[in-house]
């Protein structure tokens with residue numbers, strides 16, 4: 001028998017050898033943990049999100065405790081979402097200097113100056129109707145207005161950075177928002193603050209659990225007039241190109257797992273760092289199967305994150321960040 005065939009098994013013989021030839025790895029600084037902070041007088045408020053076991057809506061004090069523990073385990077970066085006291089048509093609390101995200105940023109930055117604080121910039125958690133932008137007055141079930149929304153998004157971003165945020169991440173999908181944010185930040189004296197753009201954000205059913213967490217389900221209609229159609233890949237490149245031209249520093253693809261081809265496309269085409277968001281529905285699916293004893297949670301989590309990293313994402317926003325750091329799965 002001829003034996004001059006490829007012997008791939010030679011390099012798989014031992015853990016040491018496998019580690020030597022492993023191409024893709026995760027490091028703590030690749031991971032970003034999302035948190036939901038609630039504006040509430042109840043300092044001990046901590047409510048588990050039913051559709052996201054292990055994730056909670058937290059008061060400011062509870063957030064502080066939770067982040068403190070995560071920092072002990074090596075947390076380097078987090079992303080903040082706020083749940084305001086009141087929602088209104090103008091999303092007033094999104095850009096209030098004493099809004100919940102602004103206060104949370106200030107608190108975290110004071111306690112952990114080295115921790116990278118990224119804020120999600122969007123109006124959907126703050127509008128009474130749950131859409132990511134403004135509606136025309138008297139047209140409460142109508143079109144989400146693009147240009148009038150830009151000014152409020154820019155105001156929101158500036159207020160986050162004034163509170164101490166290291167980076168802003170606009171997730172609204174209005175056209176021109178990166179330019180609007182960049183100009184407003186520059187004028188406010190924050191020319192050095194980077195923007196992580198949710199450039200390629202699909203209108204995805206995988207956001208369902210998040211909307212429970214952030215209480216941001218649209219009261220009518222859906223987000224398909226501003227978020228992307230899941231069938232499109234060329235359009236992803238147009239969105240990324242536009243955001244880069246407008247001044248984005250990091251390009252994000254979202255969701256992550258079902259869109260790994262898009263991550264690779266953006267990675268190959270552009271030389272900006274790519275981030276991917278393993279969203280709430282991706283988290284919920286893994287958790288649900290794990291809680292049923294159907295899969296090995298740690299192994300599946302690591303494989304899912306490695307897949308996203310291998311597809312081309314340098315940064316991963318994932319609700320598993322705390323877990324994998326605490327368990328030493330990423331060191």
Ligand code: PBG
Nearest residue numbers: 122124171206207210279280281
């Ligand atoms: C806000 C926003 C959403 C997510 C991040 N920022 C929800 C949405 O667009 O409906 C989703 C995150 C997740 O599902 O984990 N616009």
